[in-house]
Amino acid sequence: MNEVKEGDHYFANLAYGGSDAGHIWADPKEDKASALYFDANFEKAFKIDDISSVFHYELLAENGGLTSYMTDEGKGKILCSDFDGILLEDELTNLPLAVSISRASEDHYLDVDFAKKVPDLDCKFYDELSVGTLRSEVNSPETSNEEVGVSESSIIAPRCFNDQFGKTTADAMHGNSGRKCWYQRPVEDNMGLKCSVTCDIQDVQETNDVRNTLEIGSSFDDDGKKTHVSFTSVKSLYGSVCTHDEVGPPPSQCTDVEDFCADDPSTDSCAETKIIRARQRRLCRPPQRYLDGSPSLNLKLHNAKKHPSSLSKDKDLGVGSLKKYHRKSVEIKASKTWASDMELDSDEEYEPVESSFNIRNLKRNDRRKSCKAWTLDEVVALVDGMSQFGVGQWTAVKRTFFSSSRRTATDIRDKWRNLVKTNCRSSKGTKDDQRNCSHLLPEPVIERVREIASSPSLKPRHKSSRKLSGLRCPDLPP
């Protein structure tokens, strides 16, 4: 029996939850008591606005894990609202596997026995994954270990997650002892070939500074259709990995998932192991494009140093901050010692990678961010932010109201600009404006927009004073 102790990481017992079990991913650091629910295959995600009223939690004495179940009354309370993925763009739809991890040291990852509930939920389907939040004070009622419960001190962030395939590793996971775990699921690639993907997630924080490293190893079953993918170092980052139908002889030295999970990613124990320094961009490319034709051994990002080592320590550096890193360009060197056997280099599938995934060309090829319509909730949050901080404090609004949203300060500003433009006119607006769907906004919201826009106290302050305060006494009265 392993005990849950302060500073440990928590993850729930999911391995025995069955294939229908779901996953809850929540963040105890936030005030909001919301979370995201994932289905067992991490293919669907729903935002649960008020998780504390929906789930009951129980601490598992045997392994220190936490289990939870949805209450009857909670079922009716499930709220599914729009949310923004922090990192996964539209391409995710095409990814056979996508994993989103943020602030691994702080996040709270709960697996919830949610079996058979999903199909009944009239929830909007989301193809993006995001990190929700969970109030850390969520009670664990009727539990003998209540005092341990889900209090802030005992909450332990997830090291990993798994589904029904991950039994072996799940045992290690449940023991809170392993620094290694994996997640496996069957996937169907673009070619329609079935394979399974295994993700190993390791926290190598103490090992070295290879944060944001994804280690991808591949092996094949007898049918040559099995692929393992392993993650390494998911500290304070997310990973998004997928595989394709790599057809080739199974490398003999890499038939076990454990084999290509060397503690030190640099020790390329598996010939077919590729190491990817995680892309720090939000825009994910199709799986194949993770691999290019370069003959070098490892895939590595070159902007790893740009990552602040204190990222996980800064509570304010949450999802929003990570987004910035996701947007960074990366450079990748590929590893494919087995490339000649598999003739991947000649596969045109991998052809575009070199050009589009290279840091030098990324900017040029970077696609326009997918245009996500603003939801009413977002608009309301924006208006709230405007009234609280005033016009012009976009980063403050972003931090406060859109910390876990993909909306940037500029997005927020643009939206506000459009809101004002659309709603603060003498006439009813142009056809363009009406097409902007602003007429769908509730009148009270529109009224607030007008109010704020016309409020002198909320007007943007001009920066001209900066010149004056430059070398002069800043305390001088104006």
Add this chain to the structure above:
DNA sequence: TTTAGGG
């Protein structure tokens, strides 16, 4: 880095 404006 953040904000403002134009596109």
Add this chain to the structure above:
DNA sequence: CCCTAAA
């Protein structure tokens, strides 16, 4: 939503 100048 992007780009860029300006602060």
